[in-house]
Amino acid sequence: MDSSLDVLIYAHDGRGLGHVSRSVGIGLALRRLFPRLSVLLVTGCATTAELIGNGCLDWIKLPSYKTNVTDGKSSGLRGDSNIDDKLLGELRARNIRDIVDAYKPKVFLADHTPQGKHKELIPSHSVSAQTVRVLGVRAVVGEVGKVWSEFSADVFSGTYREILWYGDSTVAGKAEIERLASHYSVTPREVGYVSRLSEFQFLGSEKAVDKKLGGVVSIPWSGEGTSVLLDKLSRVFSGIDESYGKWKIYMNLREPEAGRAGKIFKDLPNVLLEQVGPQFLQDLSASRSAIIYGGYNSLSDVMTCGVPSIVLLRGMKDGEQEEHASLLADRSSLIQGVFADQELSAEELRDNLLKSLETEIHDCSINLNGAENAARYLASLAGECDVDRRS
Structure with missing residues (x-):
């Protein structure tokens, strides 16, 4: 495969930081564990640089979506570019297609849905046919129609190979994994919770601190x-x-x-x-x-x-x-x-x-190694040996 990039990560954006934060955490883990791999993140989230901090992860900024929430229901607005939400989706779709076509990543990780926000990933599926496409899904999806639609399942079956589930079945049980497996006809790979903050401990700038803040x-x-x-x-x-x-x-x-x-x-x-x-x-x-x-x-x-x-x-x-x-x-x-x-x-x-x-915490064992586990698996799909490269 004529590839210029090992892993390309796509982060859904528009409201909240969960999608981008997970993607940043996995990207940082990839760069830490496998420094020889080339990794890029593509998103429209305006606060991505702050989330990366001093971490070693490069990213491509798309024009941002903006979302209004009224009575618990989301609706699109004109973002900072002042481009209509629907038109922006079409323009970003072309941007993403061109990025995938130019870099031809060995592995493509999409967060949340296989079609992307406003179906903006669809045009990129027709280029770089040898790219291994992976979907990443949070621990509890909720009743998100775009995740559970037949269209989403059809897109996945035609272009994706794997699902990474960012949860811990000892906490959430197996119901979500089973529902995803039934909908997408692929058993998700459980990796644990993805925490961007877990990766920051490896940057060398964080020190143990006393509990001085209220x-x-x-x-x-x-x-x-x-x-x-x-x-x-x-x-x-x-x-x-x-x-x-x-x-x-x-x-x-x-x-x-x-x-x-x-x-x-x-x-x-x-x-x-x-x-x-x-x-x-x-x-x-x-x-x-x-x-x-x-x-x-x-x-x-x-x-x-x-x-x-x-x-x-x-x-x-x-x-x-x-x-x-x-x-x-x-x-x-x-x-x-x-x-x-x-x-x-x-x-x-x-x-x-x-x-x-005044609470005294009684710790509960929850798998928070999702970023590292996901990174190791993605690296293996890109042809990298799964060895610990922290030194």
């Missing part, structure tokens, strides 16, 4: 309930003794809500606003508690760092976060409580946060 709050994307949540947080933090330490709220500071957050917390010296990025790992590790949304990425983060956490839900129609957070809460004391963000009062949030600050 906690962190992760709001990776703003939604219809964000302003209400920020008001609740200001009331909570104004009433918690400063002896617990400072609180850091991680947001995408490029979003309009961040400006409002700056005004809300300007009179609270114990609260700091931070841009989503690699510093989150160090701060989460140094925290006694956390408030997170129930996305795959955030749940993996707190499991990796062992921080007792309050999990908020946005009420998305696919039900993925509710199901996943509930499964983890049943298995680990790290998940202190799961609540709908718009229904939880400031008083309830404060009481549960104080409880988390």
Whole structure:
């Protein structure tokens, strides 16, 4: 095969950081374990560079999608390029096809769906016929129509070979694997939870830290309930003794809500606003508690760092976060409580946060080696011997 690239990774983008964070984690693991391999990530996510941090992973930036969420249902908007959502999908499809045609990767890993967002992967399936195509799927998919459609199954059967399941069956059971196997006619390969933060420990910049922060709050994307949540947080933090330490709220500071957050917390010296990025790992590790949304990425983060956490839900129609957070809460004391963000009062949030600050964690064994396991398998598909290359 006339290939210029060993592994090309595609990350679905538009809302949240879970898809891109998983893809970054696997890309970093590939570059760490197999430095001779050539690896590229392609995505439209604007915060990808912050997620990679000091890691050794190159990426190609596509124009970004933008998603609005109303009553738990997503709809496309014009992104930062100000190109219509449907037209942008067509243009990105051409971009991706050209990238695959030019680089002819030995292995192509797609996150979430075989067709890609707005079917933008479809044109690339007609080029580079010898490329081995692999689909990566999160631990709990939820009722995502584009994953469970007959069209998705047909696309997979015509172009893909394998499924990597980013979960742990001792936590989630076998039901999701069996459902995927039935739908796609391929038994998924279980690799464990993919944690980008797990890879950061190998970069050499992170050191053991004391639990000096009261906690962190992760709001990776703003939604219809964000302003209400920020008001609740200001009331909570104004009433918690400063002896617990400072609180850091991680947001995408490029979003309009961040400006409002700056005004809300300007009179609270114990609260700091931070841009989503690699510093989150160090701060989460140094925290006694956390408030997170129930996305795959955030749940993996707190499991990796062992921080007792309050999990908020946005009420998305696919039900993925509710199901996943509930499964983890049943298995680990790290998940202190799961609540709908718009229904939880400031008083309830404060009481549960104080409880988390005093919680003694009883560890639960969860497989968090998904990035490394996935990287080893992808490297083997690219023809690389599976040996440990950390030295």
